[in-house]
Amino acid sequence: MNTLLTRTRSSRRTQRTRHTRHIWPNWQALATLSALLLLWELAVRLVGIREFLLPAPSKVVAQFAAQPGYLLAQSLDTLRTTMLGYALALLLGVAAAIGIVYSRLLDRTLYSLLVALNAVPKVALAPLFVIWMGTGAAPKVAIAMLIAIFPILIDTVLGLRSTDPDMLDMARVNQASRASMLWKIRFPNALPSIFAGMKVGVSFALVGTIVGEFxxxxxxxxxxxxxxxxxxxxxxxxxxxGLLCALGVALFKGIELVETRCLCWHASQRDKPAMEV
Known part of the structure; x- marks a missing residue:
């Protein structure tokens, strides 16, 4: 009985320690940000920098407080465009990656073409979308999708191709269909790479939205x-x-949360709280 109580207490203590280690880096980041804002405020006041060059954080907060409804409405508009462009990039990127992995023709044509297109600065293509689609939401969504699709596509192709060949051979011996091998072997194995591309892609989608809005x-x-x-x-x-930074962090953390839920079985997520110190 005493041994059981000791083990229970030890387990709870370990869980509390892991929880504390998981939260502590967030407090460190907040403390660092607060210190930087304080130094910024002091520097502006002591040096006497003009407001149109570098406003103090207190002035920035006051400006937000003067028109919060308008600024939050604009933030929601940016968020909607970003999410729509990102959803299209995710859907088309994963679908194209599956086609490239399973089709030699697509691998030799579409993949090579997309790699070449990726070398072109996407910002330079923004005026073309305005000519083709006019103003409004359509060109903004298109630019966000175009910028976000490449990391998703490339990481998905990499993940699908990194499946253990022995697992695929065993599935073929057991007469598994190509669709079954895709969804039960290749896709789960590729999830870490897909989520890596998704986290990069969501940040790129936000950048694309801002370019489109410009x-x-x-x-x-x-x-x-x-x-x-x-x-x-x-x-x-x-x-x-500041609102863009908040949106970017929220979107990234949202994808990270989904990744943690979907990859709880993976070694990179299983010991994550204990490793964050």
């Missing part, structure tokens, strides 16, 4: 930055940048 948008945080820059409203520019 050149074709009539709303969104990119449009807010463009208008504020034209009137030297630097505090509003910093507010929009």
């Amino acid at each position: 050149v074709a948008g009539e709303s969104g945080l990119g449009h807010v930055i463009l208008v504020a820059q034209g009137s030297f409203d630097t505090p509003t520019v910093f507010v929009a940048l």
